[in-house]
Amino acid sequence: MRSPATRSPRGAAVLVPRGFLCLMNGWALAGTTFLASGVEAVEALTIVLAVGVARSWSVALRGTVYALIVLALIVVLFGPLLRLVPIEQLKLVVGIVLTLFGLSWLRKSILRYAGRKALRNEDAAFAREVSVLRAAEDAQADKIALITAFKSVLLEGLEVAIIVVTFGAASTLALRWSALGAAAAVVLVAMLGLALKQPASRVPENTMKFVVGIMLTSFGTFWTGEGLGIAWLGEDFSLPVLAVFYLVVSLVLVAAARVPRQARA
Amino acid sequence: MRLAAVWNFIAGDSRLAPAAVLVAVIVAVVMLRAALPSTAVAATFAGVIALGLAGAVFEHR
Numbered sequence: 261m262r263s264p265a266t267r268s269p270r271g272a273a274v275l276v277p278r279g280f281l282c283l284m285n286g287w288a289l290a291g292t293t294f295l296a297s298g299v300e301a302v303e304a305l306t307i308v309l310a311v312g313v314a315r316s317w318s319v320a321l322r323g324t325v326y327a328l329i330v331l332a333l334i335v336v337l338f339g340p341l342l343r344l345v346p347i348e349q350l351k352l353v354v355g356i357v358l359t360l361f362g363l364s365w366l367r368k369s370i371l372r373y374a375g376r377k378a379l380r381n382e383d384a385a386f387a388r389e390v391s392v393l394r395a396a397e398d399a400q401a402d403k404i405a406l407i408t409a410f411k412s413v414l415l416e417g418l419e420v421a422i423i424v425v426t427f428g429a430a431s432t433l434a435l436r437w438s439a440l441g442a443a444a445a446v447v448l449v450a451m452l453g454l455a456l457k458q459p460a461s462r463v464p465e466n467t468m469k470f471v472v473g474i475m476l477t478s479f480g481t482f483w484t485g486e487g488l489g490i491a492w493l494g495e496d497f498s499l500p501v502l503a504v505f506y507l508v509v510s511l512v513l514v515a516a517a518r519v520p521r522q523a524r525a
Numbered sequence: 526m527r528l529a530a531v532w533n534f535i536a537g538d539s540r541l542a543p544a545a546v547l548v549a550v551i552v553a554v555v556m557l558r559a560a561l562p563s564t565a566v567a568a569t570f571a572g573v574i575a576l577g578l579a580g581a582v583f584e585h586r
Contacts, residue, residue, distance in 0.1 A: 357535060359546050359574065364537030367581045374582075419534070477578075481571050484546075488553050490570060491563040502571060509575045513582050 285496055289427050289434055290441030292475040295468045296423055297445035300416040302463045305453045306382045307412035310389035313457075315405035323409025328446075331417040335424055335439060342429040352487025354426045355480050361423065362476030369470035370510055374517035380465055423476065474510060478502040541584050545577020 304324075312320035342350060371377035393405055424442050428435025482499050485492060492498035536543045549570050556566045 356546060356550070360536045360543055363542040363546070363574070363578055363581060364535075364539065366578060367537065367539055367542065370578075370582050422535075477574070481574055484550065485553070485567055485570055488550065488570075489557055490553060490567050492567055493564050498567070505571060506575065506578075509578065513579055517582050 285499060286433065286437040288475065288499065289437040289479075290444075292472055292479070293420065293424055293427060293438040293441035294445045295475075296472045297417075297420045297442040298449060298463070299465050299468045299472065300420050301446050301449035302382065302465060303380070303385075304413045304416040305449055306386050307389055308409050309453060309457065310386050310393060311405045311409045314390045314393035315401055319402050319405045320409045323406045323411075324413050327410045327413035327417060330414055331421045334418075334421045335428075338425045339428045339435050342425065345429075348487055348489075350429055350487075351483045354429050355482070355484030355487055357422070357426055357480070358476050359480030359484055361419070362473050362478070362480050364473075365469050366473030366477055366506070366510060369466050369473055370513050370517065372466045373470070373514045375519040376517060382463075382465075427479070470510070474503055474506045477506050481506075539581040539584055541580035542577045545573055545580060549573035549577070 308320045308324050311323065342354070345353075368377065372379050389408070393401070393408065420442055424435070424438045427438035478499055481502055482492065494501075552573055553566050553570045556569060557563075
């Protein structure tokens with residue numbers, strides 16, 4: 261998504277009004293960061309809940325808040341800093357990073373759909389973490405619990421922070437859309453955690469990762485191409501086309517890589 | 526933090542996917558310098574990345 265100030269006419273036919281496309285891509289940005297943050301927040305929630313159940317809720321909350329502050333600082337500091345880099349070089353670097361991220365997420369979810377990689381089990385992760393925390397010595401237990409909550413939120417959130425910052429590198433508007441999507445997911449998952457007080461094991465994590473992988477790869481391909489000087493047909497309209505292309509390729513790969521039922525048993 | 530850990534964090538544990546992205550960039554640059562139509566460059570670029578994804582899925586490590 262290009263900001264109006266950096267957009268240059270290339271003579272390519274724009275089939276849909278530009279304002280609509282900017283809005284559509286804004287929603288696509290927010291949707292991608294919403295899903296990415298949702299997946300990571302569910303994984304972090306499992307550990308934070310384990311800390312709360314095994315030790316204390318105040319420790320779990322403190323660890324979470326400290327990590328969220330660090331993540332917010334990363335976004336606030338590095339987001340505007342990236343905009344000091346010339347836009348074409350920035351698009352190239354950001355595009356390559358997003359493509360690599362996207363391919364990594366997509367590969368994992370394709371392998372999980374195909375039965376070649378185990379699906380993540382939040383209940384098992386929760387039980388494992390609770391037993392480790394309960395086994396800790398009392399004198400050190402709160403410190404270990406605080407670090408566990410902090411580390412899990414920070415590590416799970418770091419990937420999302422990088423996605424938000426790289427998405428936001430395009431323009432202030434893009435940073436707002438992507439930060440909005442991420443914040444909405446974190447709030448939603450936190451509310452879910454407070455209400456359930458147990459791991460959100462029914463959240464379709466792999467489907468969310470699959471969609472995020474497709475979106476990241478599409479945005480990454482588009483921006484890398486722009487950075488290289490490729491004039492995409494229909495400009496921003498080629499983003500949904502790329503998403504459909506990668507979706508079809510991924511579905512074919514899931515079918516091709518699928519492990520037969522007999523082999524799984 | 527080690528450089529390998531940062532790389533693994535960004536690109537995951539596949540070797541083929543990052544290699545495909547590099548190949549796609551090189552091929553696109555060559556095609557653009559040869560003044561080939563941008564639509565052909567765009568299609569080839571996305572196609573090479575998709576091939577990289579396919580390679581990464583079947584990459585046994």
